[in-house]
Amino acid sequence: MQFTDSHCHLDFTEFQHELPQLLKQCQQSNINRLIVPSVNPEHWQRVLSLALQTEQTNNTNVKVSCCLGIHPWFLILQNNQLTNKLVKNIDLAFNEQLLKQAVIKHRNEIVAIGECGIDVFKAKKNTESEQALNNNLNLQQEFVEMQLQIAKHHDLPIVIHHCQSHHLILPLLKKVKLTRSGVIHAFSGSYQQAKAYVDLGFKLGIGGTITYARSKKTINAIQRLPLSSLLLETDAPAMPPFGQQGLINTPLNLIAVFKALTTIRSESAAVIAKQIESNVNQLFFNR
Numbered sequence: 175m176q177f178t179d180s181h182c183h184l185d186f187t188e189f190q191h192e193l194p195q196l197l198k199q200c201q202q203s204n205i206n207r208l209i210v211p212s213v214n215p216e217h218w219q220r221v222l223s224l225a226l227q228t229e230q231t232n233n234t235n236v237k238v239s240c241c242l243g244i245h246p247w248f249l250i251l252q253n254n255q256l257t258n259k260l261v262k263n264i265d266l267a268f269n270e271q272l273l274k275q276a277v278i279k280h281r282n283e284i285v286a287i288g289e290c291g292i293d294v295f296k297a298k299k300n301t302e303s304e305q306a307l308n309n310n311l312n313l314q315q316e317f318v319e320m321q322l323q324i325a326k327h328h329d330l331p332i333v334i335h336h337c338q339s340h341h342l343i344l345p346l347l348k349k350v351k352l353t354r355s356g357v358i359h360a361f362s363g364s365y366q367q368a369k370a371y372v373d374l375g376f377k378l379g380i381g382g383t384i385t386y387a388r389s390k391k392t393i394n395a396i397q398r399l400p401l402s403s404l405l406l407e408t409d410a411p412a413m414p415p416f417g418q419q420g421l422i423n424t425p426l427n428l429i430a431v432f433k434a435l436t437t438i439r440s441e442s443a444a445v446i447a448k449q450i451e452s453n454v455n456q457l458f459f460n461r
């Protein structure tokens with residue numbers, strides 16, 4: 175069986191010093207592909223060089239691919255206060271130009287746009303008034319739509335972050351119909367919510383959430399969905415699986431997520447692994 179971690183932040187400092195070792199361990203665990211989304215323009219060069227370097231110079235057969243995008247957390251400011259330094263960074267037109275240029279330049283080196291998305295939980299925590307919250311959610315939606323349009327223009331899939339925001343994300347996906355759809359990363363939610371994405375051709379990223387017995391609603395949804403709609407991911411270094419709370423998550427924990435999935439689904443482990451690899455091929459590699 176071969177595996178792909180469809181969402182891990184290898185560019186984060188947590189992995190800086192142990193990357194060659196980690197890639198070797200991934201190979202030993204048959205995790206042969208890693209997809210690294212980016213969180214803001216400052217990370218773009220880092221994820222690009224990671225994808226290039228590892229192809230040419232690592233001594234493993236692990237292939238690292240990357241995505242360019244802007245994560246909603248970078249649009250959520252403490253108490254909605256804009257500092258001079260940050261004004262430029264959250265300007266929609268400025269960021270749109272930046273992303274457009276980067277995608278044109280690196281079209282052949284990236285496999286998706288992302289991660290982008292809407293995080294209502296974080297926005298609520300960091301805004302003091304209803305007005306500030308609404309302003310921020312509007313900004314988040316504008317950034318998602320901008321990134322969806324770029325994905326559409328370049329025939330790329332999209333990687334979506336969600337948190338208490340299915341009701342805001344779904345209308346945007348219906349409005350900007352992508353040719354290559356995308357993935358709802360770290361999906362959690364009900365069967366109905368999952369089904370709405372699957373009906374739009376989207377895949378759902380299945381991560382550490384399903385290793386927690388309390389995630390009954392999500393587990394139930396994943397049980398009932400077509401296998402052709404699922405991807406595996408760790409979101410490392412965040413979201414460690416059950417038993418590793420408080421520790422740094424790594425792509426190696428993909429196997430724990432896979433094992434949890436095999437206990438939820440009725441198909442054999444071999445069938446699940448094979449179908450999920452084919453889902454990755456279809457979504458990110460267009461084959």
Ligand SMILES: [Zn+2]
Nearest residue numbers: 181211289409
């Ligand atoms: Zn992520």
